[in-house]
Amino acid sequence: MPELPECEANRRRVEADCLNRTIERVELGEVTHMDLPGDNARGRLTGRQFTETRRHGKAIFAGSETGPWIVVHLGMTGSLRPYDAGGKEPDYAKVTFVFEGDRRLAFRNPRKFGTMAVIDDPDAYIAEKRLGPDALDIGANAFADVMGRTRGAVKSALMAQTKLAGIGNLWSDEALYRAGIAPETRADALGPDRTARLHEAVHDVLGHLVSADADYSQIPDDWLFPHRTSGAACPACGGRIEKSKVGGRTAYACADHQEAA
Ligand SMILES: [Zn+2]
Incomplete structure (x- = not known):
């Protein structure tokens, strides 16, 4: 089950491969009972870019100064997988970000415990969820x-x-x-x-x-x-x-x- 280091490795992949690219659309994979962004929430991301990423504990964020952001919890076996269209696509993709050009980002989740949501502000989210200090940062x-x-x-x-x-x-x-x-x-x-x-x-x-x-x-x-x-x-x-x-x-x-x- 992903903990802080595994989440940080996922964040880094998004940071390395998915920033500053316009999001053309956000597709849902096969119908599941997972908590995933609905039509309106996904629509908010269309035409926007991720310009930065953050992580707090096991929560992974991608967004921009003016928002919106996504917050991802990997659950038991989830992962964030950047790839290019035309190559091998990740299986079990529950959400796929289609960026301009060939770049894609899949939220891969073979089991259903992961979640993704669209939010306005990571700090407000951290406060609302009453998350404690990040385990790597705490003094x-x-x-x-x-x-x-x-x-x-x-x-x-x-x-x-x-x-x-x-x-x-x-x-x-x-x-x-x-x-x-x-x-x-x-x-x-x-x-x-x-x-x-x-x-x-x-x-x-x-x-x-x-x-x-x-x-x-x-x-x-x-x-x-x-x-x-x-x-x-x-x-x-x-x-x-x-x-x-x-x-x-x-x-x-x-x-x-x-x-x-
Ligand atoms: Zn011993």
Whole structure:
């Protein structure tokens, strides 16, 4: 499921290939029950250009200073795919932007959990959805405030988009693994040292993935990611990786070096 680094990689593709081109029309793919822009909303985009992109947490935006903008949530398996007409077209395209010339942008979505909407202003959208600070941008003090105000499990706190925007199941596990903190630990019981260590771990994990354009083949072998199997040996301490449920979500953690207290 796409998290901040995967969303950032998608944003970059739009930024690289789809800016400053007039939108001739916006087509819908096969009829679905997804939340997608209706006729009027799509009509607002006709004749306009995307001149900039933004991302906040898992929300991807493309638009211009005077608007309108699109906001995209990739859902489980969605992606944004620029391509040129005449070549191979992406399958499962639910929305296709037809730019002047041959350039196209497909919102590809094999499963139906992604959404796209036309909005006036990304900042108003972020406020309306009560999204927390972006998980890659947040500073150490603001991060400590968020954790200190949260009585629930630290893994759940990392994944709550209203507290911290951008982290999901996979990279919350990775940050906790790196920080040596058990996922069920109460966020407000971490204490200053472990909170600071977790902030650094979040920043390092997301930063590495963003630099690698979310290419998983560039993930080092000492990360949890290649060892996310129940009973696997922990590359950090030789302990055992165990699977559990935290806040209804599956968590993988080392039973030995990730401490709860
Ligand atoms: Zn370990």
